[in-house]
Amino acid sequence: MSNQFFQNIQLSGGDSDDDLNWNGGTVLERAKPKLKKPPMYKVIMLNDDYTPMDFVVEVLCNFFRLDPESATRVMLKVHTEGSAVCGVYTRDIAETKAAQVNQFSQDNEHPLWCEIEPDDEGEGEDN
Known part of the structure; x- marks a missing residue:
């Protein structure tokens, strides 16, 4: 050579x-890629007239890791205002949490329901 x-x-x-x-x-x-935060989604719990309040608090503690006092505040907001945000997560996590709550509620014969929607507050941030 x-x-x-x-x-x-x-x-x-x-x-x-x-x-x-x-x-x-x-x-x-x-070149170092410019990273952008993923879009975030709110998990929203909807009120119904049949699910017991203690079951709602249990769900909030178990699935959203809220302490009993915070869970009670969220439960009362759901009860008085018709819905409340349980947490804000990336899309996959939000979808999973909502599905878990919905399945757990159904398994326990309660009509409690969660859904997700985009979190508009996080838009416009550059990182």
């Missing part, structure tokens, strides 16, 4: 995890 071959290998640098690479004597800087 010629000396030219070895010089090219040394100059090109090969694959490296460094931020800078040498390529034929020119410094190349790796």
Whole structure:
């Protein structure tokens, strides 16, 4: 092999995890992608006239990890205003939590229902 071959290998640098690479004597800087926060979704609990309040508090504590006092406040908001936000998550997590609550309610023969909707408050942020 010629000396030219070895010089090219040394100059090109090969694959490296460094931020800078040498390529034929020119410094190349790796582009760092600009990351954007994923869109967030609210899990909204809807009021009904049949589900016991203690069951709603249990759901809020178990599925949304609220302490009993916070869960009671959310439950009362659902009861008096017709709905309340239980939490804000990425889409997959929000869909999963709503589905879990809906299934748990159905399994326990209660009509309690959650749905999701986009969280408009998080829009417009650049990071």
